[in-house]
Each structure stands twice: as C-alpha cells, then as structure tokens.
Amino acid sequence: MLYWTMGARHTAARTTGGTPPVANVVVVGGGFAGIAVGRGLANSEVRVTIVDQHNFHTFLPLLYQVATAGLDPADVAYPIRTIFGGAPNIGFRHGRVREVNHAANTVVLDDATELNYDHLVIATGATAAFFGIPGASLYAMPLYSLADARRLRNKLLLALEDADARAEQESVALTFVVVGGGPTGVETAGALAELISIALRRDGLRLDRRRVRVVLVDLADRLLTAFPPSASGYAARELRARGVEVQLARSVVEVEERAIRFADGERLETAAVIWAAGVTASGTLAQGLSVAAGPSGRARVGLQLRCEGRDNVWAVGDAAAIPSNSSAFCPQLAPVAIQSGRHCAEQILHAVRGEPLTPFSYHNKGIMATIGRRAAVAKLPQGGVIRGTLGWLAWLGLHLFYLVGFRNRLRVLINWTWRYFDWPSGPRLIVADAETAD
Ligand SMILES: Cc1cc2nc3c(=O)[nH]c(=O)nc-3n(C[C@H](O)[C@H](O)[C@H](O)COP(=O)(O)OP(=O)(O)OC[C@H]3O[C@@H](n4cnc5c(N)ncnc54)[C@H](O)[C@@H]3O)c2cc1C
Numbered sequence: 416m417l418y419w420t421m422g423a424r425h426t427a428a429r430t431t432g433g434t435p436p437v438a439n440v441v442v443v444g445g446g447f448a449g450i451a452v453g454r455g456l457a458n459s460e461v462r463v464t465i466v467d468q469h470n471f472h473t474f475l476p477l478l479y480q481v482a483t484a485g486l487d488p489a490d491v492a493y494p495i496r497t498i499f500g501g502a503p504n505i506g507f508r509h510g511r512v513r514e515v516n517h518a519a520n521t522v523v524l525d526d527a528t529e530l531n532y533d534h535l536v537i538a539t540g541a542t543a544a545f546f547g548i549p550g551a552s553l554y555a556m557p558l559y560s561l562a563d564a565r566r567l568r569n570k571l572l573l574a575l576e577d578a579d580a581r582a583e584q585e586s587v588a589l590t591f592v593v594v595g596g597g598p599t600g601v602e603t604a605g606a607l608a609e610l611i612s613i614a615l616r617r618d619g620l621r622l623d624r625r626r627v628r629v630v631l632v633d634l635a636d637r638l639l640t641a642f643p644p645s646a647s648g649y650a651a652r653e654l655r656a657r658g659v660e661v662q663l664a665r666s667v668v669e670v671e672e673r674a675i676r677f678a679d680g681e682r683l684e685t686a687a688v689i690w691a692a693g694v695t696a697s698g699t700l701a702q703g704l705s706v707a708a709g710p711s712g713r714a715r716v717g718l719q720l721r722c723e724g725r726d727n728v729w730a731v732g733d734a735a736a737i738p739s740n741s742s743a744f745c746p747q748l749a750p751v752a753i754q755s756g757r758h759c760a761e762q763i764l765h766a767v768r769g770e771p772l773t774p775f776s777y778h779n780k781g782i783m784a785t786i787g788r789r790a791a792v793a794k795l796p797q798g799g800v801i802r803g804t805l806g807w808l809a810w811l812g813l814h815l816f817y818l819v820g821f822r823n824r825l826r827v828l829i830n831w832t833w834r835y836f837d838w839p840s841g842p843r844l845i846v847a848d849a850e851t852a853d
Contacts, residue, residue: 436462436504438767441522441530443512443700444538445472445495447752448732448759450819452536455760457502461767464530466522468511470494472819473561476749477827479599481564482689483606484572484843485834488561490827493820512539512700517725534727534763537701537714538756541733541747544695544711550670555690558599565846567689571607572845574686575614575622582621589627590683592675594667595691596633597641598784601650603689604631605787608657614843630660630683637663639784639792641746646792646800653786667692694733694747701734709736709744718774720759729763731755739777749817750780785810788835 438461442449445467456463471492480486499505510524521529543557556567571591578587593604608629614620615627631638631654637647638654638661651661666678676682696702697712706722709715714722714730716737722728731737732752737745745751758775765772783806785791791806801809811831818824834841 434460436460438462438533438763439464439531440534440536440763441466441532442536442538443467443522444536444540444732444734445469445507446475446538446540446732447749448540448734448756449536449538450495450498451753451756452538452731452760452763453499453502453505455757456763457499457505459504459764461534461763462504462506464506464508465495465499466508466510466512466524466530467495468509469561470496470507470509471561472498474818474823475559476814477818478558478561478564479603479606481561482558482567482571482603483610484568484841485606485610486827486830487842488565490823490830491818492561493823498819515700515704515728517705517728520727532727534729534766536759536763537704537722537728537730537734538732538752539696539700539734540752541694541696541711541713542699543690544693544697545690546692548667548670550672551667551690554670554672555594555688557690558603559694567687569845570687571610572843575611575620576845578622578627578686579620587622587626588684589622589686591627591629591687591689592683592685593629593631593689593691594633594675595693596631596635596638596661596663597691597693598639598782600631600633600689600691601638601654601784601786603691604629604659605654605657605785605790607689608654608659609787610841610843612658613841618843624658628660629658630662632662632665632667632677634666635663641782642784642792642794643798643800646794646802649792649802650784650786653790657787696734699734701730704728704730706730713744719762719772720755720775721762721772727766729759731759737775737777741779745777748782751777753817754778783810783813 440461440463442452442465445465471494474491477491496507512522514523543559545551578589593600638650639647668678669676695711701714702712707715713736716730716735720729733747739745762772779796781795783793789804789807791810792802793806
C-alpha cells in the first residue's frame with residue numbers, strides 16, 4: 416500500500432478500469448529519466464507516484480539560453496502534473512526525498528512524510544562538480560537548475576547595468592569567465608558573447624566592447640573533447656570570431672568573490688565566473704542510497720537497471736552508473752536518461768507480471784553542441800561530423816523535438832524564429848526575486 420504518514424495528503428492515483436494496483440512504484444525525480452519511467456507505466460496496472468523537489472520538469476539543455484536572456488524560464492519548464500494529467504494511475508508529490516529506508520521499503524521526505532513502495536526508481540540526476548577547488552562552490556555560478564539560470568541572468572545583466580552606470584566616471588573593464596570547454600561551456604560562452612554584443616549595439620550600453628571580455632577556459636588542450644579534433648578546432652574558431660577568448664590547458668586553482676586564480680599564478684578580476692566544468696552525483700540521493708557505488712557517486716546498476724543487491728530498487732539517467740558496451744559506463748546525456756527510463760518502466764512491468772527481465776542497451780544518437788547563430792557541431796553515431804548551418808538546423812530541430820509540451824515547443828519555435836529575424840529581441844530582464852528562488 417502506498418500512503419503518506421504524518422497526516423500528509425494522499426494523492427489518489429488509480430489504475431485503469433478502477434482495479435486495485437498490483438504494485439506501488441515511487442519514482443524520485445521528474446527529469447528526462449523520471450518522466451520516461453512515468454510515461455512507460457502510464458495506464459498500466461501499477462500505481463505510480465513521481466516525487467520531485469520542483470513541481471516542473473526542466474529541459475536542462477536550454478538552460479544556458481535562459482541564463483543569457485534568449486528564452487524565458489517558462490519556455491524550458493513544464494508542470495509534471497500536466498504531463499501526466501491524462502493518466503489515472505500516475506500521481507505527483509512535491510517534495511525533496513532525504514533518505515531511503517530499504518528495510519521498511521519507504522522513502523522519507525524533508526517534511527518527514529514517508530512513502531511506501533514496492534518498487535523504487537532513483538532518477539535524481541546529478542549536480543555541478545566543483546572538484547574541491549577552493550571558493551568554486553561559493554562564488555562560481557553553476558547552471559543546473561532553472562533557479563541557477565535565473566540567478567546567472569540577473570548577475571550578467573546587473574554587471575552590465577552597473578558597468579554602464581560607472582562608465583561616465585571611469586573606463587570600465589568587465590571580464591566574464593566560463594570554466595569548462597564541454598558543450599555547456601561552449602554554448603554558454605557563445606551565447607554570452609552574443610548577449611553582450613546585442614546589449615552594447617542595441618540597448619545603448621555605454622561600454623567599450625574591447626574592454627568587455629568573455630574568457631572560456633579548460634584544463635584540456637582542446638574544446639569539446641568528446642568530439643573529433645576537427646570539431647574542436649571549428650568550435651574554437653567560431654567562438655573567437657564572436658569575441659570569446661579561448662584559453663586551453665589552463666587550470667583553475669581558486670575562485671574568489673570577484674576574481675579567479677590559475678595554476679600559473681595569474682589572478683583575473685571577474686564580473687562573474689560561470690561553472691560548466693562537469694557533473695557529479697556525489698551529495699545527491701543516489702550517493703546516500705546504501706547500494707554499490709559507481710563513479711562520482713552514481714548508483715551502480717546491472718544491465719536490467721536494478722541496483723546491485725536490491726531487487727526492487729532501480730536507478731536510471733544521470734544518477735545511475737549503467738554498464739555500456741563501448742565504454743565502462745553510459746554517458747550522462749538526455750538520450751541515455753530517456754532510454755534507460757523507458758527500459759526501466761518495461762522491466763518493472765515484467766517484474767510485477769512475473770516475466771523475465773531483459774538487458775538495457777543504449778542506442779547512441781550522437782552528440783551536439785551549438786556555438787551560436789548558424790554554427791553548431793554534431794557528431795553522428797557512426798563517427799562523422801556535421802557542422803555550420805546544417806549542424807545548427809539539426810540542433811534546433813532536435814531540441815524542439817525533445818522539449819516537453821506542445822506549448823513550450825511552439826513558444827521556443829516562435830522565440831527562435833523571431834530572434835532570427837530580429838536578433839536584438841530577447842527577455843533581458845533583471846527579475847528581483849530570483850535570489851530567493853530554489
Ligand atoms: C546545462 C546543461 C546542458 C545540457 N545539455 C545537454 C545536451 O545538449 N544534450 C544532452 O543529451 N544532454 C545534455 N545535458 C545532460 C542532460 O540534461 C542530463 O543527462 C539529463 O537531464 C539527465 O536526466 P535525469 O532525469 O537523469 O536527471 P535530471 O534531468 O537532472 O532530473 C533530475 C530530477 O530529480 C529531481 N531531484 C533530485 N534530487 C531529488 C530529491 N532528493 N528529491 C526529489 N527530487 C529530486 C530534480 O529536481 C530533477 O527534476 C545537459 C545538462 C546540463 C546541466
């Protein structure tokens with residue numbers, strides 16, 4: 416039986432046809448993976464409760480466009496209840512799960528509510544990895560939630576306004592540093608450079624473009640290391656053409672409130688440090704699960720996606736270390752999250768029906784990164800690379816396809832089309848309450 420203790424409300428999810436559910440499934444996390452599990456179990460004989468600390472699903476790949484004032488927060492988020500409004504066996508509980516009690520088969524929420532489960536799915540994703548670099552978690556700005564994106568947008572726009580306000584008295588210099596030359600860092604740096612150009616050219620900010628720097632740094636000796644070297648060279652050239660300084664083989668040793676320090680001793684005054692250096696599941700629920708641990712706090716699962724040693728606990732998406740044919744573990748990417756979530760739902764149905772489980776196999780769909788207008792790279796599953804306008808169009812199409820909700824797709828399509836023909840438009844708004852949003 417699924418129930419809330421501590422007098423909390425019960426969300427009555429029913430199974431199709433009003434028959435009693437054969438099992439209760441609790442899914443922690445409403446990201447790509449959790450939503451895929453829910454979709455796979457919709458209208459089946461099990462009762463599902465999706466628990467998330469936010470009442471919405473966030474499309475993380477477009478967060479950088481919210482942060483750089485290209486899209487509105489509502490364009491990339493969708494209420495989880497609305498996604499499953501038509502499925503009578505799916506319920507939603509807003510809250511943060513703080514622990515799992517395997518002996519009692521319950522999860523415990525922050526408000527001490529306990530939810531019973533027959534099957535538990537951990538789909539809690541990952542979080543920014545700061546690698547213990549002093550000051551990084553305190554002063555650098557990660558990009559992992561809608562609140563992060565809003566905070567960053569405020570910070571960037573406030574820095575520009577502040578510099579404009581001082582411009583009459585002094586010659587103002589502004590430096591924005593993006594740490595991490597993977598897709599998120601490349602996309603953020605490119606979009607930030609475009610935001611600055613627009614703000615200077617069209618919003619009347621009185622700043623000297625040559626004194627407003629966007630610096631992209633990475634420890635590696637090339638950008639986009641998951642792509643072939645030709646794509647890395649292309650990305651670096653395109654970024655430089657947009658005014659981004661690409662600094663490779665540079666190691667950050669400390670982040671201060673208004674500065675960043677490198678291993679070679681340089682200390683750079685900064686208006687903002689944006690952290691796109693990698694992700695980890697350390698510190699998330701996956702790490703505190705008391706199951707076998709994989710790399711960086713991920714829950715180690717077998718090919719059936721069950722946590723080792725626990726027959727009724729499953730892990731999917733970024734939270735899981737999923738064995739892979741081509742490398743040790745599947746990468747932490749949206750297609751892995753969606754495919755593993757879908758597969759997990761099938762396995763839970765097999766389990767409750769007494770059928771044999773089947774192994775998960777990831778179908779590589781390739782990887783992509785956009786640098787800016789009409790510039791993107793895509794590595795195809797067979798290893799080929801497409802880039803330029805074709806890559807950019809492929810990137811646009813794919814992101815529209817995977818966005819959750821027709822309304823969001825339409826809004827983003829209209830926004831992108833509008834901006835294509837009227838590039839300076841965009842929600843360059845400083846929203847005062849962002850600091851308190853979580
Ligand atoms: C900025 C950025 C850009 C990216 N770009 C791309 C890209 O272009 N292409 C690509 O393939 N991948 C991209 N990724 C990676 C991709 O977004 C992830 O692989 C994917 O989101 C993983 O899905 P998930 O469901 O496992 O986790 P998430 O999408 O992170 O969802 C986890 C959910 O769990 C909830 N949660 C966490 N802990 C708790 C708790 N204790 N209690 C309740 N709820 C909890 C969170 O609120 C969240 O809703 C990007 C990631 C980021 C951060």
